[in-house]
Amino acid sequence: IALEIVAETGSTNADLLARAVHLQQPTLLWTQLQTAGKGRAGRAWHTPPGSALTFSLAWKFNLPLQGLLGLPLAVGVVIAEALRSYGVEARLKWPNDVLKDEGKLAGILIETVVDKSGQVATWAVIGVGINIAQAADLSAQTGRAIGAATELAREPERVMATLLDGFAQALPVFEQHGFAAFVEAWNTLDAYAGQTVNILDQGQVLHSGQAAGVDASGRLLLDTAQGRITIAAGDVSLRIR
Ligand code: ATP
The missing domain is CATH 3.30.930.10 (Bira Bifunctional Protein; Domain 2)
Structure with a gap:
């Protein structure tokens, strides 16, 4: 290098x-x-x-x-x-x-x-x-x-x-x-494992749920009222709720 x-x-x-x-x-x-x-x-x-x-x-x-x-x-x-x-x-x-x-x-x-x-x-x-x-x-x-x-x-x-x-x-x-x-x-090393978080897109709440770590592709796992969803990074932001 x-x-x-x-x-x-x-x-x-x-x-x-x-x-x-x-x-x-x-x-x-x-x-x-x-x-x-x-x-x-x-x-x-x-x-x-x-x-x-x-x-x-x-x-x-x-x-x-x-x-x-x-x-x-x-x-x-x-x-x-x-x-x-x-x-x-x-x-x-x-x-x-x-x-x-x-x-x-x-x-x-x-x-x-x-x-x-x-x-x-x-x-x-x-x-x-x-x-x-x-x-x-x-x-x-x-x-x-x-x-x-x-x-x-x-x-x-x-x-x-x-x-x-x-x-x-x-x-x-x-x-x-x-x-x-x-x-x-x-x-x-996940700071937010198990915590309730919001996923924001330009300030708007897209999803809320419990953060459950990431999968082998690096997508966020979120446990919501509708069940577990995966979120690709794109340009969303995570905030503690
Ligand atoms: P998030 O999704 O959590 O909003 P982000 O990953 O989009 O953050 P980045 O693009 O990685 O944020 O970093 C830019 C943001 O980091 C800025 O909008 C500002 O809020 C913050 N920031 C800027 N300089 C610093 C710094 N020296 N230390 C910590 N935070 C900073």
Whole structure:
């Protein structure tokens, strides 16, 4: 894996997306300051200076695009397990968040480029932001509870090395076996198992029920009054009710 470090950039995902098809090897781009971070569906990811570990990893999978559906959840497992090895009580929220206590500790944004050069391959640019400092105004700015793992700020290089190791081990496993190889770990780390939740689409409640973990494709299992249903990630959001 090639490692690149830059002092400042708009978005590490945008930078690697632009270069993905020309990359000769997996590449990790780590920035000290990200000024225009992205979330899902055009939402913003905020990174006040010094408050986060911010990086993207470009990885080529010999899979069609649909083979990557469960990847955000597998990446959540990699991050949560890496952070837990530092004593951080990281848990997972479907589909793509890492929580600490009730707050959002890390965000994951995966963007893809289908390689049209020959055999079936897809570049995934895996963007990760992990809060390592309490940024006072972040919670007000986002209207959401924020989690921060301040203990990681002491040794960011070592944490990055642990994360890199985790990805190097897990992504080939994902390529071969898909999310099925991660489903048990995901369900063990599920922050909302057994809790009553709402599934929202643009603020509207689509479904309510008890969260019952995820299946081997990474779909949410929800026990509703009408019985168990499965929900694909798409662009819905999960909220505790
Ligand atoms: P959900 O579905 O839970 O609403 P999401 O998965 O759609 O979240 P993302 O797209 O992953 O959210 O992340 C963008 C959102 O994260 C923003 O809308 C904002 O509320 C929140 N956010 C932005 N910056 C941070 C940060 N540094 N720490 C925690 N949360 C943040």
